[in-house]
Amino acid sequence: xxxxxxxxxxxxxxxxxxxxxxxxxxxxxxxxxxxxxxxxxxxxxxxxxxxxxxxxxxxxxxxxxxxxxxxxxxxxxxxxxxxxxxxxxxxxxxxxxxxxxxxxxxxxxxx
Amino acid sequence: xxxxxxxxxxxxxxxxxxxxxxxxxxxxxxxxxxxxxxxxxxxxxxxxxxxxxxxxxxxxxxxxxxxxxxxxxxxxxxxxxxxxxxxxxxxxxxxxxxxxxxxxxxxxxxxxxx
Numbered sequence: 001x002x003x004x005x006x007x008x009x010x011x012x013x014x015x016x017x018x019x020x021x022x023x024x025x026x027x028x029x030x031x032x033x034x035x036x037x038x039x040x041x042x043x044x045x046x047x048x049x050x051x052x053x054x055x056x057x058x059x060x061x062x063x064x065x066x067x068x069x070x071x072x073x074x075x076x077x078x079x080x081x082x083x084x085x086x087x088x089x090x091x092x093x094x095x096x097x098x099x100x101x102x103x104x105x106x107x108x109x110x111x
Numbered sequence: 112x113x114x115x116x117x118x119x120x121x122x123x124x125x126x127x128x129x130x131x132x133x134x135x136x137x138x139x140x141x142x143x144x145x146x147x148x149x150x151x152x153x154x155x156x157x158x159x160x161x162x163x164x165x166x167x168x169x170x171x172x173x174x175x176x177x178x179x180x181x182x183x184x185x186x187x188x189x190x191x192x193x194x195x196x197x198x199x200x201x202x203x204x205x206x207x208x209x210x211x212x213x214x215x216x217x218x219x220x221x222x223x224x225x
Contacts, residue, residue, distance in 0.1 A: 030209070031209060033213045033214075035213070035214075035216075040199065040219070040221065041218050041219065042113060042115070042117075042201055042216035042217050042218040042219050043154075043201070043203075043214075043216040044113070044216070045212060045213035045214060045215065045216075048209070048210075048211050048212075048213050088154070092209060098156055098159060098167060099144075099156070099213075099214060100153075100156070101146075101153045101154040102153055103151075103152070103153045104153075
């Protein structure tokens with residue numbers, strides 16, 4: 001069953017702007033992860049935030065986690081055309097080690 | 112290259128064929144996974160192996176048969192598939208206890224069943 005749901009499904013911005021994607025989930029989690037996928041390729045791990053963390057940074061990425069609202073956001077600052085890809089959130093539930101993915105947000109950064 | 116290698120990259124097979132997908136990692140990970148990615152659907156977990164033992168079969172039809180001979184190799188044997196099985200099949204690996212590096216995915220095998 002689907003755990004994470006991303007919002008929006010698609011996002012189009014200009015280079016240099018910030019991009020924000022949101023993820024909601026349903027059950028208790030150990031951690032939440034964000035992945036990126038270029039068209040037809042494998043997924044690349046971006047960042048992991050644990051359930052006891054509220055915010056995490058990695059380069060131009062900022063992730064927040066609100067376990068009371070069961071939601072997370074991914075912010076990409078100063079976007080570049082090369083950031084164009086699909087972005088997925090994935091949750092590791094406390095009930096097991098499986099990683100469950102959402103449907104993803106398609107981000108297009110226009111030069 | 113991510114460290115997880117999948118072969119072949121593309122595969123076209125008839126419904127009566129038997130084929131196998133291969134996944135290999137030399138990252139020292141002890142968990143390996145098969146995921147199916149169909150158009151406009153979330154990634155679907157198919158199988159999980161921890162330390163070569165299958166720990167999860169997510170109600171996958173028996174026409175898909177996984178094999179994990181050791182912690183570095185994972186196979187997906189395919190037999191009498193249906194056209195709706197056409198999808199991108201992704202292999203991933205990780206430590207059993209997840210680290211900040213999450214899962215490492217291969218580039219996938221694009222499967223077309225005709």
